[in-house]
Amino acid sequence: MDKETKAPDTPHLQPHRSESHGSEPRGSEPRGSEPHRSGYVAIIGKPNAGKSTLMNAILGTKLSITTRKPQTTRHQIVGIHSDEDSQIIFLDTPGVITPEYELQKAMMASVQRAKTDADLILFITDPTDSVPGDEVIDLLRSIQKPMLLIINKTDKARPEQVEALQTFVEKALRPKNTLKVSALRQDGIESLMDEVKRHLPYGPALYSKEDLSEHPMRFFVAEFIREQIFLLFHDEIPYSCTVEVIRYQEQEDLDRISADIIVNRKSQKGMLIGKGGSAIKRLGIQSRKSIEAFTGRQAFLELHVKVREKWREKEGWVRSLGYGE
Ligand SMILES: Nc1nc2c(ncn2[C@@H]2O[C@H](COP(=O)(O)OP(=O)(O)OP(=O)(O)O)[C@@H](O)[C@H]2O)c(=O)[nH]1
Ligand SMILES: [Mg+2]
Numbered sequence: 001m002d003k004e005t006k007a008p009d010t011p012h013l014q015p016h017r018s019e020s021h022g023s024e025p026r027g028s029e030p031r032g033s034e035p036h037r038s039g040y041v042a043i044i045g046k047p048n049a050g051k052s053t054l055m056n057a058i059l060g061t062k063l064s065i066t067t068r069k070p071q072t073t074r075h076q077i078v079g080i081h082s083d084e085d086s087q088i089i090f091l092d093t094p095g096v097i098t099p100e101y102e103l104q105k106a107m108m109a110s111v112q113r114a115k116t117d118a119d120l121i122l123f124i125t126d127p128t129d130s131v132p133g134d135e136v137i138d139l140l141r142s143i144q145k146p147m148l149l150i151i152n153k154t155d156k157a158r159p160e161q162v163e164a165l166q167t168f169v170e171k172a173l174r175p176k177n178t179l180k181v182s183a184l185r186q187d188g189i190e191s192l193m194d195e196v197k198r199h200l201p202y203g204p205a206l207y208s209k210e211d212l213s214e215h216p217m218r219f220f221v222a223e224f225i226r227e228q229i230f231l232l233f234h235d236e237i238p239y240s241c242t243v244e245v246i247r248y249q250e251q252e253d254l255d256r257i258s259a260d261i262i263v264n265r266k267s268q269k270g271m272l273i274g275k276g277g278s279a280i281k282r283l284g285i286q287s288r289k290s291i292e293a294f295t296g297r298q299a300f301l302e303l304h305v306k307v308r309e310k311w312r313e314k315e316g317w318v319r320s321l322g323y324g325e
Contacts, residue, residue: 043124049124052077057186080212121143125165149175255300259304260305
C-alpha cells in the first residue's frame with residue numbers, strides 16, 4: 001500500500017474525546033518543562049483549492065476524499081495530529097460557495113461551524129484558479145481569529161500567479177503569515193506545521209494521542225463510495241448522489257457492508273446501474289478496493305440504488321441523510 005491509501009496501523013476512529021491529559025488550563029503559559037499546545041485548526045477555501053489533500057498530507061493518511069471535481073467534501077471532517085508536545089485537531093471543510101439548494105446550505109453550515117470552533121484558520125488558495133471572490137473574502141473577514149494564508153499547488157503554479165494571489169489576499173485579509181506548499185507533493189508541510197503550532201494556545205491534549213479522527217468507520221465507508229461516484233460518473237450524477245451505509249458488520253475474516261446510493265431523480269437510477277449492471281459493478285469493485293486499502297481488511301460490499309425525488313432540495317431529507325449535523 002502506498003502512503004496515500006495506507007490505513008493507519010491502529011486506526012482510532014470512534015468518538016473518544018478524553019477528559020484531559022494534562023493539568024494546565026488551556027491558553028495559559030505552562031509551568032514546568034515541556035510546554036504542550038493544543039487547538040482546533042479550520043481549513044477553509046474555495047472548492048478544489050486542495051483542502052482535503054492538505055489535511056491528508058499533514059496526517060500522512062487518506063482520511064478525507066479528494067477528486068478533481070469541485071464540491072467533493074460535504075461535511076466537516078476531523079483529522080487529529082498528535083506528537084509529543086502538541087495535539088492539533090484539523091477541520092477539513094466544504095469549499096466556500098453561495099448555496100443554491102438545501103444540501104449546499106448544509107455544507108456551508110459546516111464551514112460556519114468550523115470557523116466558530118477554530119483557534120486558527122488556514123485559508124488555502126490555488127494560484128492557478130481565479131482570485132477568491134467576495135463570498136470567500138467576506139466570510140474570512142468575518143472571522144475574528146488568527147489566520148494563515150496557505151498558497152497551495154506551487155508545483156504547477158507560475159511564480160507570477162503566486163505573487164499576484166499573495167498580493168491580493170495579503171491586502172484584503174492581512175494574514176499573520178503566508179506559507180507556500182504543494183499538498184500533492186507534500187512540500188512545505190513541515191514549515192507549515194511549525195507555524196501552525198506557534199499560533200496555538202498552550203493546553204493539554206483534548207483526545208487520546210492515538211486518535212486519528214472521531215467519525216465512525218461507516219462514515220468513511222460512505223465517503224469512499226461517494227469518492228468513486230465522483231471519479232466514475234460525470235455531469236450532474238456525482239452532485240445528485242449520496243451514500244448511506246445500511247449495514248457494517250465486522251466478521252472475523254471480512255467486513256460485510258451494505259450501502260444504498262440515493263439519487264435525486266428516477267432517470268439517474270439507470271445511469272448508475274448501467275447496461276446490464278456494468279456501471280454499478282465497476283463502482284462496487286472500485287469502492288471495495290478503496291475501503292480495503294483504508295481498513296486493511298477484506299470487505300464484501302453490496303450496493304443498492306434508491307430514488308428519493310429531489311432529496312438535495314429538501315431540508316428533511318438532507319438532514320436525515322446526515323448533512324449539516
Ligand atoms: N498540482 C497540484 N494539485 C493539487 C494540489 N493539491 C491538491 N491538488 C489537486 O486539486 C484537486 C482538488 O483537491 P481536493 O483536496 O479535493 O480539494 P478541496 O479543496 O478539498 O475540494 P472540495 O472538497 O471540492 O472543496 C485534486 O485533483 C487534487 O489532486 C497540489 O499541491 N498540486
Ligand atoms: Mg475537500
